Amino acid sequence: MKHKIIILIVMLSTACSLCAQWHPEAQIDVNNIKTNLYGTGNFSIMRGGHNFEGFGFVESFTVPNNGDAGTIYSNTLWIAGLDDNDNIHCSAVRFNQVGEDYWSGPLRVNDGSTDIFAVMDYHHVWKIKRSDIDAIINNTATEIPEDILTWPAHGNVEDGYAANLAPFVDTDNDGIYNPLKGDYPDILGDMALYCIYNDNYDIHSESGGEALGIELHCMLYGFNAPDDEKLNNTLFMRTWIYNRSQNNYNNVYIGNWTDFDIGYPIDDYIGCNVERGYYYGYNARAIDDGGGEPGAYGNNPPAQFVMILGGPNMTPDGIDNPKFDDNGEQLVNESINGLGFGDEIVDNERLGMCGFVYHSNDATIHGDPEIAEEYYRLLKSEWKNGDKMCYGGNGVAGSPNTTDIPCKFMFPHDSDPYHWGTNGINPGIDEWCEETAVNGNPNDYGDRRGLASSGPFNFSSGEVHVIDKAFVTYWPSITFDRDEMNEWADYIKNYFINNLNK
Numbered sequence: 001m002k003h004k005i006i007i008l009i010v011m012l013s014t015a016c017s018l019c020a021q022w023h024p025e026a027q028i029d030v031n032n033i034k035t036n037l038y039g040t041g042n043f044s045i046m047r048g049g050h051n052f053e054g055f056g057f058v059e060s061f062t063v064p065n066n067g068d069a070g071t072i073y074s075n076t077l078w079i080a081g082l083d084d085n086d087n088i089h090c091s092a093v094r095f096n097q098v099g100e101d102y103w104s105g106p107l108r109v110n111d112g113s114t115d116i117f118a119v120m121d122y123h124h125v126w127k128i129k130r131s132d133i134d135a136i137i138n139n140t141a142t143e144i145p146e147d148i149l150t151w152p153a154h155g156n157v158e159d160g161y162a163a164n165l166a167p168f169v170d171t172d173n174d175g176i177y178n179p180l181k182g183d184y185p186d187i188l189g190d191m192a193l194y195c196i197y198n199d200n201y202d203i204h205s206e207s208g209g210e211a212l213g214i215e216l217h218c219m220l221y222g223f224n225a226p227d228d229e230k231l232n233n234t235l236f237m238r239t240w241i242y243n244r245s246q247n248n249y250n251n252v253y254i255g256n257w258t259d260f261d262i263g264y265p266i267d268d269y270i271g272c273n274v275e276r277g278y279y280y281g282y283n284a285r286a287i288d289d290g291g292g293e294p295g296a297y298g299n300n301p302p303a304q305f306v307m308i309l310g311g312p313n314m315t316p317d318g319i320d321n322p323k324f325d326d327n328g329e330q331l332v333n334e335s336i337n338g339l340g341f342g343d344e345i346v347d348n349e350r351l352g353m354c355g356f357v358y359h360s361n362d363a364t365i366h367g368d369p370e371i372a373e374e375y376y377r378l379l380k381s382e383w384k385n386g387d388k389m390c391y392g393g394n395g396v397a398g399s400p401n402t403t404d405i406p407c408k409f410m411f412p413h414d415s416d417p418y419h420w421g422t423n424g425i426n427p428g429i430d431e432w433c434e435e436t437a438v439n440g441n442p443n444d445y446g447d448r449r450g451l452a453s454s455g456p457f458n459f460s461s462g463e464v465h466v467i468d469k470a471f472v473t474y475w476p477s478i479t480f481d482r483d484e485m486n487e488w489a490d491y492i493k494n495y496f497i498n499n500l501n502k
């Protein structure tokens with residue numbers, strides 16, 4: 001037995017530090033989107049729903065679910081901030097090509113530590129169906145599924161972990177999860193995937209950053225809604241982030257990073273919508289033509305957007321922060337796309353998308369970040385060398401059609417009428433977007449990656465922040481149309497506010 005454990009430890013140590021493919025995974029297939037989720041909260045990573053670039057075909061963020069084309073190659077969470085000594089702490093992965101910043105399992109509540117046994121115990125993605133919960137409630141269940149029986153409701157308190165982890169409905173109110181007595185997982189949607197992971201098991205070999213000591217719980221969920229095209233093409237994600245370290249962090253930014261691939265991956269554009277708090281990848285060409293390869297959309301390709309429905313809590317200040325000034329004018333600040341502003345509820349305000357930057361797969365100033373400081377700069381809407389992003393052109397000061405006005409949102413088109421991204425200054429260029437970026441001419445299309453960030457905010461020891469996002473595959477009724485896409489965004493945001501934000 002002891003011998004076996006030692007072998008297992010050696011295997012796991014090697015695997016954990018190296019290999020994303022080894023992460024546990026499960027697949028959500030509740031509606032028109034089908035994707036895997038890894039046990040470290042990422043999806044599609046190291047895979048494509050595509051047959052390009054020699055990766056081979058693997059089902060991942062496949063839309064429609066019975067097709068062979070997808071819209072997202074990789075989606076991950078970045079977070080970075082400063083401790084009391086101004087040291088950067090950073091957890092961020094892109095493709096796990098370099099290494100790993102996240103591992104399965106919770107952290108001990110007193111010091112943020114963990115060990116290989118916890119990594120092993122939580123090395124799983126739970127998959128829960130609403131129909132199985134209904135059967136338990138209605139007493140018609142013939143057998144309780146394994147993932148409901150093993151739902152990670154409680155941590156090992158004797159070993160220092162939190163008593164309560166995954167949410168559950170405690171039907172007998174005894175504080176203990178017991179599915180054999182009628183308790184069941186408290187999920188959202190008709191199907192949910194759930195995993196628990198942390199950034200403190202090992203050194204950060206992907207970003208090189210110092211760990212924050214955070215424990216993350218991720219729920220990816222959706223609705224089976226064949227009569228509701230918008231909801232049926234949406235997945236939601238809720239992430240709970242616990243600061244289990246003893247550090248109080250300041251100037252923290254959290255980001256959602258996406259490598260869009262709209263079918264054929266190298267003919268894409270990217271942009272963002274400031275007022276609605278989302279960013280999107282779309283095909284640069286009317287026809288997504290993969291040259292005969294499977295995995296291209298052909299005519300009428302979809303666009304994919306990621307909306308920050310509700311970001312980190314703002315620091316409580318005892319007031320319901322307003323959305324409008326005394327004259328009824330929109331305030332030029334985070335109330336533009338944040339949640340809970342001017343709703344007569346004190347201190348429920350949450351940041352939305354406070355910045356958006358894109359970058360490319362190249363060695364320029366636009367290229368991929370490599371060290372923690374570069375990740376942190378991108379999170380702050382700066383270029384990786386520390387230069388401010390500037391409005392217009394390619395966002396790099398001194399380039400054609402680029403102003404010297406610092407900006408927070410790249411390619412906002414007409415979605416920033418209050419000029420929040422340029423600190424209230426009218427930059428004098430309307431509809432900044434890829435189609436007309438330089439002298440009215442289109443950019444070369446390519447393989448785009450984008451990062452939406454929320455911040456700055458404070459993240460104290462023992463505190464939890466909750467992040468809500470939506471991943472929506474928008475199908476144009478005729479051709480790609482930003483006004484129509486905005487209707488989809490408004491519908492999904494309202495659905496979230498009315499049904500899910502509780």
Ligand SMILES: [Ca+2]
Pocket residue numbers: 170171172173174175176177178181183
């Ligand atoms: Ca109970």
Ligand SMILES: [Ca+2]
Pocket residue numbers: 261262263264265266267268283284288
């Ligand atoms: Ca494409």
Ligand SMILES: [Ca+2]
Pocket residue numbers: 319320321340341342343344345346347348349
């Ligand atoms: Ca409020």
Ligand SMILES: [Ca+2]
Pocket residue numbers: 315316317318319320321346347348349
């Ligand atoms: Ca407040």
